[in-house]
Amino acid sequence: MPYAVRWGTGPRPAEQPSHMDSRETAGAVVTGRANRLVNLGCLTMLIALIIPSGVVASWLWYRLWHDGNVNSERTEKAWASVLEQARATADDTARALGRSGAADADALTRVIWQHSEAPVISYDASRREFTATAPASVQYDGKAIVPGGGALRATRCFVFTYTQRPGQAWASTVSEREDDVCRPSTQIGGQVRLALTRFSSLYAEDLTRAGVQDALDPTGRRSFDVKDVVHEGHTVSASVLVSNSEAAVDQCYRFTRPVPGDDGQGSAAAVPASSC
Numbered sequence: 001m002p003y004a005v006r007w008g009t010g011p012r013p014a015e016q017p018s019h020m021d022s023r024e025t026a027g028a029v030v031t032g033r034a035n036r037l038v039n040l041g042c043l044t045m046l047i048a049l050i051i052p053s054g055v056v057a058s059w060l061w062y063r064l065w066h067d068g069n070v071n072s073e074r075t076e077k078a079w080a081s082v083l084e085q086a087r088a089t090a091d092d093t094a095r096a097l098g099r100s101g102a103a104d105a106d107a108l109t110r111v112i113w114q115h116s117e118a119p120v121i122s123y124d125a126s127r128r129e130f131t132a133t134a135p136a137s138v139q140y141d142g143k144a145i146v147p148g149g150g151a152l153r154a155t156r157c158f159v160f161t162y163t164q165r166p167g168q169a170w171a172s173t174v175s176e177r178e179d180d181v182c183r184p185s186t187q188i189g190g191q192v193r194l195a196l197t198r199f200s201s202l203y204a205e206d207l208t209r210a211g212v213q214d215a216l217d218p219t220g221r222r223s224f225d226v227k228d229v230v231h232e233g234h235t236v237s238a239s240v241l242v243s244n245s246e247a248a249v250d251q252c253y254r255f256t257r258p259v260p261g262d263d264g265q266g267s268a269a270a271v272p273a274s275s276c
Contacts, residue, residue: 075154078138078154079154079156081138081154082136082137082138082154082155082156083156083174085136085138086136086156086158086160086174086176087174089115089116089136089160090116090160090162090172090173090174091172092115093111093112093115093116093160093162093172094162094169094170094171094172095170096111096114096115097111097112097162097164097170098169098170105123105125105274105275106273106274108123108130108274109121109123109130109271109272109273109274110271110272112130112132112160112162113132113271113272116132116134116160117134118132118133118134118160118185118272119133119134119185119186119188119189119192119251120132120133120134120184120185120188120249120251120272121251121274122251123274127163128163128164128165129161129163130161130162130163131159131160131161131162132160132161132162133157133159133160133181133182133184133185134158134160134182134185135155135156135157135158135179135182135185135186136155136156136158137153137154137155137156138153138154139151139153139154155179156176157176157177157178157179157181157182158174158176158177158182159174159175159177159181160172160173160174161173161174161175183244184244184246184248184249185249187244187245188242188243188244188249188250188251191223191224191242191244192242192253192270195216195224195240195242195253195270196255196268196269196270198215198216199212199215199216199238199255199257199268199270200257200267200268201215202215202260203260204259204260207229207231207236207238207259208229209226209228209229209238212226212229212238212240213225213226216240222243223242223243223244223245224240224241224242224243225240225241225243226238226239226240227239227240227241227252227276228276231259234258234259235256235257235258235259236256236257236258236259237254237255237256238254238255238256239252239253239254239273239276240252240253240254240255240276241253241276251272252272252273252274252275252276253270253271253272253273254270254271254272254273255268255269255270256268256269256270256271257269
């Protein structure tokens, strides 16, 4: 009997995976593991960077906070020291006025200047009262993260008043004012130092009223008004009204120096006076 062939009815053999599929699967596994390792390494590096940065930021914040508190305390102490210094100056000056026994306003003004070095000293004859305006300051060390920083200065503006009532000793008071109250006084002090340099370099033939005026105020700004120049022996003195830049405050000064030889050198001094 011939055999009959029947198509599609018998079991089919199982398909075997190709070599290409095996290689792709293995590659995917290796790539996944590599990606996980890369991600883990990046995360580790990121953590390694964040932790030190956080530590540094925390340290900087603490230093700023700590140094700020320390500086505040030192500033308060410096301000207290300035006030104590001003009161001591006032007391010493009042005692010096009593010891001087002087009655002349110029002599008393000189005593006040010698003890306070106030650039502006005014006198009220009706009240027999002197008023001196000057800044006072102390230097102190401040904490700072940046190397080289640290030197700080605490400055305050003071008005000193010295009064003598009939039959009583000299009394002093100290008043703290805003910085702008002392600004004219500070400017006049700087102008007096400049005038001293110019006055001390003048030759003998220039020690006249016109010569001193030209030397002290060469630009004609009228910061210096030379009232008089007097020669006494080997000494010459000039009475000069010194004004601040706004011309709102002025102070009379007496500049003195030896009459120089041909070299034009001489040692000059300047003392405030009650009037010119």
